[in-house]
Amino acid sequence: xxxxxxxALHTDDPGLEEPAVTRDRFKxxxxxxxxRRMTQLGMLVGSTLEPLALTENDTxxxxxxxxxxxxxxxYLDSFPGASPTLFQTSIHPSAVQQALIVRxxxxxxxxxxxxxxxxxxxxxxxxLLAETPRVIFCGGEERGTWLLENQSASDRAFAFALxxxxxxxxxxxxxxxxxxxxxxxxxxxLHFTLPDxxxxxxxxxxxxxxxxxxxxxxxxxx
Amino acid sequence: xxxPLPSIRIAAFGALTAFGDESxxxxxxxxxxxxxxxxxxxxxxxxxxxxxxxxxxxxYDETVPPGWLAPLRALTARIPGEGxxxxxxxxxxxxxxxxxxxxxxxxxxxxAGHLDFGTPFRCVDWLAEQLGWGPNVTTFSHACVSAHLGxxxxxxVLAANLADEALVFTFDFLSPxxxxxxxxLKILNADLPTPxxxxxxxxxxxxxxxxxxxxxxxxxxxSLVSQSLHNEMHHxxxxxxDGSGFDACLTPLLTATAGRRFWLKGHGTxxxxxxxxxxxxxxxxxxxxxxxxxxxxLGHTLGSCGLVELAIAAAAIRNGRAPGTVGSTGPTFSPxxxxxxxDLGAFDSVICTSNAFGGxxxxxxxxxx
Numbered sequence: 170x171x172x173x174x175x176x177a178l179h180t181d182d183p184g185l186e187e188p189a190v191t192r193d194r195f196k197x198x199x200x201x202x203x204x205r206r207m208t209q210l211g212m213l214v215g216s217t218l219e220p221l222a223l224t225e226n227d228t229x230x231x232x233x234x235x236x237x238x239x240x241x242x243x244y245l246d247s248f249p250g251a252s253p254t255l256f257q258t259s260i261h262p263s264a265v266q267q268a269l270i271v272r273x274x275x276x277x278x279x280x281x282x283x284x285x286x287x288x289x290x291x292x293x294x295x296x297l298l299a300e301t302p303r304v305i306f307c308g309g310e311e312r313g314t315w316l317l318e319n320q321s322a323s324d325r326a327f328a329f330a331l332x333x334x335x336x337x338x339x340x341x342x343x344x345x346x347x348x349x350x351x352x353x354x355x356x357x358x359l360h361f362t363l364p365d366x367x368x369x370x371x372x373x374x375x376x377x378x379x380x381x382x383x384x385x386x387x388x389x390x391x
Numbered sequence: 392x393x394x395p396l397p398s399i400r401i402a403a404f405g406a407l408t409a410f411g412d413e414s415x416x417x418x419x420x421x422x423x424x425x426x427x428x429x430x431x432x433x434x435x436x437x438x439x440x441x442x443x444x445x446x447x448x449x450x451y452d453e454t455v456p457p458g459w460l461a462p463l464r465a466l467t468a469r470i471p472g473e474g475x476x477x478x479x480x481x482x483x484x485x486x487x488x489x490x491x492x493x494x495x496x497x498x499x500x501x502x503a504g505h506l507d508f509g510t511p512f513r514c515v516d517w518l519a520e521q522l523g524w525g526p527n528v529t530t531f532s533h534a535c536v537s538a539h540l541g542x543x544x545x546x547x548v549l550a551a552n553l554a555d556e557a558l559v560f561t562f563d564f565l566s567p568x569x570x571x572x573x574x575x576l577k578i579l580n581a582d583l584p585t586p587x588x589x590x591x592x593x594x595x596x597x598x599x600x601x602x603x604x605x606x607x608x609x610x611x612x613x614s615l616v617s618q619s620l621h622n623e624m625h626h627x628x629x630x631x632x633d634g635s636g637f638d639a640c641l642t643p644l645l646t647a648t649a650g651r652r653f654w655l656k657g658h659g660t661x662x663x664x665x666x667x668x669x670x671x672x673x674x675x676x677x678x679x680x681x682x683x684x685x686x687x688x689l690g691h692t693l694g695s696c697g698l699v700e701l702a703i704a705a706a707a708i709r710n711g712r713a714p715g716t717v718g719s720t721g722p723t724f725s726p727x728x729x730x731x732x733x734d735l736g737a738f739d740s741v742i743c744t745s746n747a748f749g750g751x752x753x754x755x756x757x758x759x760x
Contacts, residue, residue, distance in 0.1 A: 171551075234512055241491075245498045248571060249433060256572030257627050257748060260487065261511070261532040266749040269624035277639070279622045279751070280540055281533045285512035291529040298547040300396075319503065321494070321510050348478065348553075382526050383478040 170347035171297035173304065173333035174340035175388075179217040180329045180371045185312065188239060191326075203271040208237050208258060210311040213328035215268025218307055221332050228278040228299035229265065232292040232308035234285055234363055236261045238322040242314055265307065277301075286359070289366035290381035293346050296333055304333040308363055327367050342373075342390045349385035361386075396618070399546040400611035400760055402556065406602040406702035407466045408689050409444035413602075413706040416689070420703070420714030421732050425688045427583060427596040432574045433567045436499070441579050443565055444598035444690040451565060453496035455504035459564035459599070460521065466601050467522050467560075475558050476525030481548060483541035484530045485561040487694030490514035492566025518562075535658075536620070536745045537561065537694035538602070538701075539753030543618045545606050555607075561695040562601040569693065570597055576628065584661025584691075586684035587670050587728045588719040593663035600692025600699040613705055616740070616756040617647035623750025630668055630750050637672035640752035644742065645676065647756050653677070653740035654713060655727075656704050659684020660691050665746060670724035677742070681729035687718025697745040697753060704741050704757060711735050 183191060188209040195212045196204050198219060204212055210233070223229070237259045244255035257263070262281030269276065280295045282288065289308075296304045307330035313322025333344065361380040369376050369388065376388040406413040409426035419426070426444035431437050434452040445451060450458045474480045490508035497505035508514045515530050531540040538561045545557035573579035573595065582594035606615070623636035630636050655673055659666060659682075673682055685700060686692075692699045707713045715731040716723075723730070740758040747753075 235510060241494065244572070245495060245568070248495075248498075248567070249436060249438065251571040251575040253572070253575035253577075256575055259572075260534055260748055266624060266627065269622075270626060270749065273625060275624050275636075275639070275750075276622050278620050279533065280531065280544065282530060283511040283532050284530050285516060287526065288512075294529070294548070294553075295544055298544070298551055298553075316494075319497070319506055321506050321513075 170345050172343065172345045173297055173335065174337045175331050175342040175344055176334045176340050177221055177332040178341060178370060179220055180367065181213050181217055181327065182371055183326050186326060200271050207267045208240050208264060208311065209326060210237060210264040210309055211267035213326060214264045214307055214309050217328045217330035218268055218305065221305055221330055223274055223276065223305060225275045225277055226301055227276060228301045228304045229276050230292050230296040230304060230306045231262050231265045231281040232288050232363055233264065233310060234283060234288060235310055235313065235323045236283065237263050238311055238313035238316055242316055286362060287381035288363050289361055290384050290386065293386065297346050302335055306331050306333055310363065325364065327364065329367055329370050331370065340391055342388050345387045347385050348383055349379060350383055396546055397550055398614045398616050399549055400607045400609060401604050401613040401615065401705065402607045402611035403471050403605040404603065404702045404705050405466055405469045406699045407446060407462060408600055408699060409446050409598055413702045416703055417706045417710060417714065420685055420688055420717055421712060423717050425718055426598060427688065427690050432570050439574065440581060441570060441574055442583050442596035442690065443570060444596065445565060446599040449564055449599055453492040453505065453566055455502065457490055457493060457508050463562060463601055466603065470558060470603055471605060472556065476519060476527045478527055479555045481554050482524055482528045482558045482560060483545045484515050484528055485537035485541040485559065485694055486563050487532060487534045487537055488563045488569055491568045492564065495566055495568040532694065533747060533751060535693050535696055535747035536751045536753040538697035539618065539620065539745055539755065542615065542755065546615060546618065549606055549608050557606045558603060559606065559698065560603045561698040563693040563695040564599045565597050573597065578662055583718060584687045585719040586659030586661050586687050586716055587666050587723045587725065589722045589724055593661055595660045595662060596686065596690035598690025598692045600695040602695060602698040602702045604698065612760050614758050614760045616758045617644050618755045619643040621752045625750045627748055630665060634668040634672045636750045636752055637669055640754050641672065641676050644754055644756055651740045652738045653680055653742055654738050655680050655682040656700055656741055656743045657682050657684045658744050658746045659716065660686050667724045670728060674725040674727050680727060681733060682725060682727045683713060683716045683729050685714060685717060687716060697743065701743050701757060704743055708735055708741065
């Protein structure tokens with residue numbers, strides 16, 4: 170069984186908020202003029218990461234299914250004169266890089282993941298196997314426009330960042346991830362997506378259930 | 392927390408490039424051949440000619456289903472064992488492109504059939520279904536160091552005894568989406584890349600690439616002795632000017648290299664500043680170890696380059712001879728840059744490095760078990 174303690178948690182749930190509103194909301198949270206070039210997801214993830222005072226020796230695990238949807242849309246619409254800025258901004262894991270580059274914050278170990286039905290489970294396995302005393306697990310989505318109309322983007326924006334420590338000192342919750350061979354729903358029925366995980370975190374709801382085939386997650390708030 | 396990572400074995404490996412499998416690729420590199428050829432950057436929509444290395448059977452203009460599935464099937468048929476994607480036999484997929492060429496095709500044509508492959512997880516879910524994998528498939532995407540993340544996490548899962556074997560699988564196939572982006576950044580231009588060559592302007596080429604390794608705790612004739620990562624977070628497309636990011640990634644490997652005789656398979660895309668920094672830092676840490684890069688022939692296979700080039704390096708070790716830095720001539724950024732093939736009888740290991748957007752660095756030490 171893998172175990173860590175949640176020692177800090179920050180979430181942002183802007184729902185249908187447009188990027189311009191997010192930009193105005195966060196203009197004082199980032200260095201001057203930085204938000205002009207940031208995506209909505211970059212601002213959301215960056216704002217939840219900021220209070221955690223990241224250090225170079227923290228492992229950072231990042232999960233997003235769709236990532237920089239608006240930048241991808243804008244980049245595709247920029248052809249045939251492809252936009253170099255939108256191209257580099259569209260590349261996974263741009264959101265975290267935007268947030269850390271404006272602060273010139275190096276990190277040794279950075280694991281960006283993407284996925285669908287089992288993304289939180291897969292990202293948590295990476296986080297719980299990390300070698301560093303503290304692991305930062307962050308993630309989120311931004312809402313698309315024409316990609317959303319074509320079922321290829323998130324329908325909501327959100328972000329979270331939590332600190333996972335090996336020590337229980339000052340902990341908010343205990344988290345475990347363990348193999349579970351008991352009978353389970355078929356893989357096609359089982360899912361625990363990033364929005365599902367976000368809702369558990371945001372509501373600080375206790376959780377005990379299968380999050381991927383043969384893999385059980387528990388979150389016990391203290 | 393896990394214990395320090397033990398050495399992990401490679402039970403099987405394979406690669407696919409524009410030349411074919413890793414054996415055909417090695418032979419072509421030893422002959423000094425280039426796979427890169429001029430292609431219109433926007434495919435059927437035209438545009439400037441840029442150097443791309445496309446796999447036979449993969450059309451640059453995307454189709455439904457994606458044309459890269461056929462060459463991938465030939466590669467995946469070589470993956471030994473069954474039950475991949477089950478709880479004890481996880482798959483770690485790495486890529487930077489996934490099926491993004493399908494998104495480009497959808498936006499150009501309006502054919503909604505492309506959307507089934509356009510997002511990373513839809514693409515991987517479809518690929519897993521095509522290849523008969525179960526649902527235990529974890530996907531990393533960190534631009535051109537993606538493959539290294541799959542190798543490291545698979546190693547950790549094995550070290551923690553959470554798996555019996557692990558498959559790391561990588562694929563990146565070119566499209567106007569990615570070539571158009573690098574062309575817009577002006578580093579993909581009409582010139583052929585010449586890694587580590589000291590010239591006036593830099594340029595890169597891009598290539599299709601895919602590969603796999605099967606990792607185990609105790610089986611196979613190669614070992615991943617040490618693996619390292621570092622992320623500068625200094626600039627999206629530039630490194631710290633003092634090379635400290637390269638230093639930070641390589642320093643953890645110094646202990647593991649003590650007493651070994653190794654050569655260096657560098658990242659070497661053909662850009663000037665990154666090439667100068669990489670060659671300089673490698674020469675400072677490992678003076679006298681020959682340095683090669685193969686992207687002047689194969690093009691940059693992007694998120695897959697770490698695994699594609701690892702498989703070629705392993706094939707070279709088995710073959711006893713390493714290709715030189717194909718496409719480059721002197722003067723070079725370091726006297727250690729090997730332009731011609733060389734015998735590997737005097738070496739027992741190779742350090743393989745990759746770099747990516749955001750100042751991301753990855754390195755590993757591959758050795759005979």
